[in-house]
Amino acid sequence: MANSLRIQNLFSVEGRVAVITGGGTGGLGAQMAEGLVANGAKVYLVGRKQSTLQEQVAKLDKISPGKAKYFAMDITIQEEIDKFVKFVEQSEDAIDLLVNNAGLAIWGPPASYLDPLDKLQAGLKASPVDHWKALIATNSWAPYIFTVSFLHLLARAAQKGDGRGSVVFITTIGTQSWNPHTNFAGYISTRTGAEHIARILAAKLLPHKIRVNILAPGIFPSNATSPNDPQGIANPSVASTLAPFKRAGTQEDLVGTIIYLASAASGYVTGARLDVDGGLVLISNGTNKFLP
Template structure:
């Protein structure tokens, strides 16, 4: 029987092994995006982190930055998470260095939005705009946002299960989006949100199936955080002060530490009795996103 963690060590990630897939909008490699925030928080608190993304040059830059925080705690692997052969190569790469995996963060995502399609539009315009996203767009979003996190999680089950035997480890996160629980009729429609919905359902299915093995699977929904994709100095960006103050009840973007704190909690023994849950770190944005707020920009969800 697994013993309970000591109170003073409940939030420790010291010595734990994490793998983070990097979102496509993170410059193709992570620098300055949410994946970078998560990696920085974990490395700074003693974890070893493997960063996975498409562009090796950008990944190397990110690993160099992490090395300045804690030398030797970060490695990278360049791959396409939508290619099954690449997933197999990643597993073999990790197995060269680790016999277990404590924390898997399915953070990578592909967002492609179609043209605006408000419920207030004339029917002919609404129909034309809703039809515009081609099948290839749907396929690309499905592969990245639903299939890839499912396949990565399943491919690492043997390493996650070994970690879970140690108690409080073997944790999986699916990073999704606020729009998965929104049907605001003013917003653009795309396969992006639908495939993020699919990811959340997959996470709960896996959470249920993996309970006998004590592998935990949860969903985290980040709100608006300053990053390379949402720069506060970009008037068209969601983190722009005038915009974020209108669409987030807390009237500000999130602080990096507020996201990092949630990630560390879910990587640590403190969350060892939690699985199948959806946690929004969004300043209350999800609570109002179904309203017809005229200040809500197209694509905000």
């Protein structure tokens, strides 16, 4: 007979400690942080700009005072990551959840397969190596080295059971899309690389019970995809023509998934990918529209 109390608390994140990169810009990281704090978790936010991080922590303090801290840093610099680990160690002996959310998007000019070859070639060549280096550093290397740097704290959490010691790589449904209309400049490729890294780490960390999973969002409102932009994919009129569910994702859609991955409810899940996109990835390769 199952323990009814354990079943009742399957989705509890009360008292858990989370680290979220890219959490200070009001985008997906901030939305996840709000959901975790509202449900009793403590959150460390990482980002480049101290001012935006301070603003986000102030918002979280209104939800639950003292449950959020921030650290301004560049996630592509190893020395700064090491400083952040020491900062966390001052207060925590374990990390229950690490969300590798920070990302960089650099899009090239439109380059459709219907273009004449000279235009297609010019569009595809307009992707300098500096852009690729920046994309690889932020989207592929940073989540890898962040996870590796926190392994000792994640392992201590995992030893406690109940789904602790969870790592989530935030990517994009675009990693499963080869729609020939999509603008291409390395973003999707480096997010795809992050997904492969996540699965390699999931396999390597099995003996330590550290779980590594992938959350691939579809269309969600954020600073980069404002619903008020008439041409933006998160605009209700645009999203309704793209997503099979006829809408963009909501904060509840995102928070529900991250709480699942942070809690005992997903304690037997590792190396998996969850598409939170209202079915968009299922049709994306059969459309003629730009997709995220």
